[in-house]
Amino acid sequence: MELTITLLLIIFAVFASNLAAAKVKVIPAAFWEIDIGLLLPFIPWFHDFEMIPEVFLFVIISVLMFNEGQHTNIRRLFKHWGSTLSMSVWLALVTIIVVGLVTKWFLPTLSLSLAFILGAIITPTDSVAVSSITSDLKVPRPVMNTLERESLFNDASGLVVFNLGITALVTGYFSILHAVTDFLYVFGGGILLGVILGWIAVRIRLWMIRQRLSGPQVIIPYNLLTPFFVYFAAEMLGVSGILAVVTAGIVHGWQQNVLKLSSSRLQITTNSAWKLISSILNGIVFVLLGVSFPEVWQDLATRSAHGVSVLLILGTLLYVVMLVVRFLWAWLGMVKVPHQRQQKARFTDSVLIALSGVHGTITMAMAFSLPLHLKNKVFIERSDLIFVAAVVIILSLLVPTIVLKLILPPKQQSFTRSELDKAKEDTINAAIRLISQHSSNPNTIAVIHTLNSQQLAPVVVDPQKVNELLEDTKRIEKETIKQMVATHEISEMLAADYERTAALMYRRLDNGLWQTILDYWRLFMPFSQANRNYRKRKRQFRKVTGEKRRTERERWFTDLQRVSKKPFEEISNYLANVEDVFEHPEVLVVRSFYDQRQRNWNRTRDEQIVQNQLLTRAFQEEYTYVQNRVLDGSWSRQLGNQLFDDIANDQMLYIQRSLEE
Template identity: 45%
Template sequence: MAVVTANAIYARFNLVPVAFLQIAAGLVLSFVPLYKHFELEPELFLFGIIAVLMFNDGQNTNIRKLMHQMGTTLSMSVVLAIITILIVGTVTHRLIPQFSLALALALGAIITPTDAVAVSSITSKVMVPKEAMSTLENESLFNDASGIVAFNLAIATLVTGKFSIASGVESFLYVFVGGIILGLVLGYVIVAVRIMLINMRVDTPSVIVPYTLMTPFAVYLVAEAIGVSGILAVVATGLIHGLQQNKLRLTTSRLQIVMSTTWSIVASILNGIVFVLLGLSLPGVIRNLHERDTGSVAILVGLAALLYLVMTLLRFLWTQFDFAEIRAWTLHDKIMNSAVMAFSGVHGTITLAMAFSLPLTLGGQAFTYRNDIIFVAAVVILISLIVPTLVLPFMLPKKVSAVGESELSDAKADMVRDAVQMIQSQFGASPAGGEVIRIIESQRAVEGRPNKAVLSALYDKTFEIETSTAEQMLHNGEISSREFAVYSKFIRQTVVQHAGGLRKHLLYVLKFQIITRLSMSSKARKRRKMIRQNSVRNRDRTREEMISRNRQLWKNIRKMETKPYNRVIVFLTSNMTDENEVEVGLVRRAYDQRHRRLSGTRDLQDQQNELLVEAFQHEHNFVQSQVASNKYSRELGNELYQQISTDQLVSFQTIED
């Protein structure tokens, strides 16, 4: 709920990065009694959140770019990570001797890993150089594992008091390389099974989506069971999924839509949960520090700021002196890339998870400095989020879309209007035409609510048209008085149902009764009286005769309904303008639904599909002509083409379902 609330606020007020709103939501939760003594379970955090996020990052990684930048990626995620851990550990140990070297190195391992997702959150409004952003994303795939392996070695040294360089290197290689190899093997097996399911036509969303969602959990558990890096294993498995995307796409479009949407939502929610947990945990950590009465909060804040400065400087120098090469054409570009890499070293998920992974006890006694380390890590995360949020907008140009929202909205409205006019002119009187118009109009997001006064006036007019048409048919002998009475109920029902408000309902009922009374001639009233008398005299008619007569009555009503319906549709079509198109669409939808119900023409799928194909092709031709005449830019045209393709895919999938 906290994540959803923060995301909802961000959707309306996006001046502050969503990560800060999620942290704030966590702070609010910390005041709820249920969460006052909240303790984060690190193993569950790594298994249930981090593994899923890392798998998703892996499957969305461009494997060709990764291989092309593999040298730079390993330099940043392994070599720089290890050097940073050693320097941060040494600085911490020298400044605070109470922290043993092993504990200081553990702190270095905790705050070294970066979070590309957090970077994306705070750079959503600026143009980050592509090469730098790609390097940041690739770095975050592997430096998490570097940090975790180094952290485990430091904790093992802290607990046992022993450290061997040879065993440390051996353990690092086994955990790091072993995790990658296991992930690759399991990835190929899992992808092979999925391809087999596709070939067997067992590729429904209820099978493939859960199968894919379970993948990171299964891989992580297997990897941890044999002692290799579960995080690297799920990353490698994700990379295999990304590498095999061409084969995995050979399935239904419906499954592709469901799969991409599911992963997008899952990743968004899990990332949000991480920052909510940070906000939720921070007050408890501060409270524990105060209870210990060390007066060290200010010192720890200063230490966190200093360590962040050291890490930022290291990242700048590492890229500036080409230990990690990022393509740049000029010296200015090179300096800019180095600065972006330095300030974009944002910390988040893994840092928080490792901080809470610190043991509660050491040697059978409470771990005294556990809260200190967690607090420093939390402050580093906050600083790493705040600094680039303030600095990067001054360094980088503001992100400007090639196509403005208003421009795209106006072009989409013109495109839809042109298609609707074509359908109305050629097929407007048919139920299928009305349904296709409704589908086409849904392409355009209409802001605001319908004008109630305009809507009421339209229903007034359609009520008059239908009533006068039915009355004329009655006088011409085209329908009987009984048929007129039954059909009039549907006229009243349509208007009363959609008019809105009790007062309106009563007015329409009263108006219907008055018009019905006045419209029926004395001859018609006599005819109704005779029908009633006949019905009394003939009570003894068999049930079969009554059923037959009712069937004939409904058959006649279905036939006579077409004429007033067509007149209403002609009126709505001819009187639709840019100002009232929303209200006209609502009125037409009400009449189309009633027409399908009365006429028995509910199964119009084939005709509707044909009209949809024609409508979408008309939209495509419209955009093509506008681009050819230079009224629309190519970028705008591409956006509209993509919109048409997506809407066509979704529309036909919806009809098929």
């Protein structure tokens, strides 16, 4: 139970962080997640929380890296393979060596192997963290592409060197030839295995699609399980699991043209699922980063070979050293970044590449992977290395957040939120004008209400006018029922049943959600009057045989449908004859209530077909209206694309709901 509560609190921390970041946009979401993560250890369930690095890599990092791989443009990757290899392998190795030598110079008592292990820990970069802190800045696309390709493979470089260093530290034996051989086996083997398993996974998915086993409930779990299987297989064979899942993801993305044989609905559902899961997992990573800091500080206070001030200086020094190495690597042309030929542009690109070397997930995982004991003794340097890594992570997040805002322009939206709302309103009104050319029948009003639900801004209605219309429609309904009883169309008992059912729905409308919840609470709360009456009716109902019970229920529902038809027609005619019906949202609100009630009581396929036809024409009119406004220059192309996207989503959602009904 404690584990369940812990996971729920972590997910809630991600939600709270995203909410805070949406309200206070100056502070990136990553900082909110770390800050809230710092507070979680003070909750009792987190007192014994311990992050297991192997589980962290397997459950979270493998999924994130697979997702990054499948969204990588394979053509651009091959085109810029030289720069990718330069940044993710050669720069990573040079950084590890330089950091190791500087660490050994600063702390002579630290062994050279531990110095290189520290270099391997703090070398990997995190493109997701970069995207988080630059979400509102205009980063040159070539630079961002270079950083994203770097982060795909330099994680593996750091992990391979880290594992080699740990092995040498534990065994006390190190051979350059053995290290190079192991590096090539782990690195190359991970890529090769990822290609093979990725190809197999794609073929299996294509087979399932051809066998009509392509439902979201089958394909989405299969996609989510793929990185776990690939990572597990790679670890069993002793090759890089990170490289294997990245490569498998790239193969999966490369086969998208073939995978488009599946339905568009499946593609949209799958992409939405991946976006949601990757967003949550990325948030969890930074929350766990905040959760781990108190443990680091506690270990540092009890088991530290050096002082806190010394480690702070070392962490700051190493961060500056890595900045310089990354800047020189780009400035000296060791990586080919497409940029302008001006010297200033080259300098700016080099600064951006240096500052954007943000560290996070892999650095944290490797730091906590350090053994607690070494050669049957407590590994006292472990806390020091973890603390230095934490300092580097914080600086790599904090410095770019401040400096990049000074050297990069903010993203400029071609339209404001109010302009989008106004454009959406004009588009909807154009469709309503087309539909209103038809007679004001119930189907037309129902379609207009559906179109108005597309509004981004809430429709403002006058509650007093809504209540007045409801009182009028209630009066019409009662008069119609009395007339039907007087003409012997229905019995008084059936009229009473109808009025009792209608009164319950009116009560829910008048009192809102909380009153409805309270009504249900009273109904099911033991010993309440409503519950006693409910149980009494239920006992009487159970005395009736099963066949008779079904017959009576069907008869009651059929009678309700028959009785409701005439009052609904009278109410619809009254609402349709209200002056300027299409200009009064209050009429549409009242109409929506009766439409929903009638759909629940008496669904007719013919009405649904007519409404679908009208909505198809309305959506087409919206597309045409937006296109004309873009062509005549009234709206920007970006605004038009946003409106096209909104209309397409609204249309797909309506079609999906219609099919479900």
